[in-house]
Amino acid sequence: MSFYESLLEQTSSERNYLLSAPIIRQAMSGQVSLPSYVAFLTEAYHHVKHTVPLLMACGARLPERLEWLREAIAEYIEEEYGHQEWILNDIRACASDADAVRGGTPQLATELMVSYVYDRIARHNPVSFFGMVTVLEGTSIALATQVAGVIQDKLQLPNQAFSYLTSHGSLDLEHIELLKSLMNRLDNDDDKAAVVHTAKVVYRLYGDVFRSLPLSSEE
Incomplete structure (x- = not known):
């Protein structure tokens, strides 16, 4: 078995915790509201x-022994730069206040998730970051494109309101293949353990992000 x-x-139970969030079940069944979608984008x-x-x-x-991974990160940075602006554009297309979002503060679950990964990089093992990548890009592939279609059909929003979700559904397919190849090159047990542990925690924290979002009031 590859790493x-x-x-x-090793992270299947934590992944199931995320995917069982009530708002995800609602969205997949077509039960969705504009405030819920804007809260997700926020x-x-x-x-x-x-x-x-x-x-x-x-x-x-x-460390220098992972120079090949640093090279991949340099390319990844170029691809990821500015994607938060896509999200603000989507919020504007929902007729919501993107400037308020830019100047606002996240929910506690979101703040904790981000802070946790910064801490893992700084205090433990920088390779931990790829635990977060595993969670976010794996979840995106599982949900993004399908959920975008359901939400758009339900709320009758323009295509411009879904640039983040629709782009990441397809883009992250490429990223997952890259992630697989990078993770399978890891040959240090401490690095592997750091990725697994971080992924487990981030699945929980990202699940809590979804649980912090307002549910649709539809019956």
């Missing part, structure tokens, strides 16, 4: 804006 396959196996903005800074922090702390 990436082992990573998915929290997405507050963690996505940290993607590049987290990548930079990780790359800066990697």
